[in-house]
Amino acid sequence: ETAVFQTPNYHVTQVGNEVSFNCKQTLGHDTMYWYKQDSKKLLKIMFSYNNKQLIVNETVPRRFSPQSSDKAHLNLRIKSVEPEDSAVYLCASSSTGVSNERLFFGHGTKLSVL
């Protein structure tokens, strides 16, 4: 049963446009993540928030910016998309406090940049 909800499922856009993706979790978790999954299925972490605080910020282009209004929501904005941004963007959440806590993923948002 899905408890991490992402919108939209798909988005097709042109180079230079701005896009925003939304993520909401209903699990009561305090940590949320954005991962990028490329066409070879490689998963790369982009950002992580804990209780609305940015705690992981990997080396991603400045055109990517995460936004968290509360611990249940984490959005991702891409200011001016490039062709290499085409990928599936996966949102995930977890509960901190124990180091072996698992991640819960959404179904992903597939971005195609023409």
Add this chain to the structure above:
Amino acid sequence: GDSVTQTEGQVALSEEDFLTIHCNYSASGYPALFWYVQYPGEGPQFLFRASRDKEKGSSRGFEATYNKEATSFHLQKASVQESDSAVYYCALSPFNTGNYKYVFGAGTRLKVIA
């Protein structure tokens, strides 16, 4: 930094074959180890985990044993079914470092032919 190496590319089997997907890790400290499975159109799902040496994790007929000496966590299943076709990820979660960066392997695509 921490890393996970797993069987590369695709594994093709017939139904009822025995499955092994290799996973080796490199980490400082004592990480928790995970297997995740991703079906088409979905995000990765937690399969199982192990947190200490010689602990066996298992779910849905899949199993793996934490081997600290060999730094391994190989996924096995005695008899695969067509419905097991998916991408499998080995992952680690650093222990007690305040580090929220799970590390995923590159993924192994399993194709089971009926």
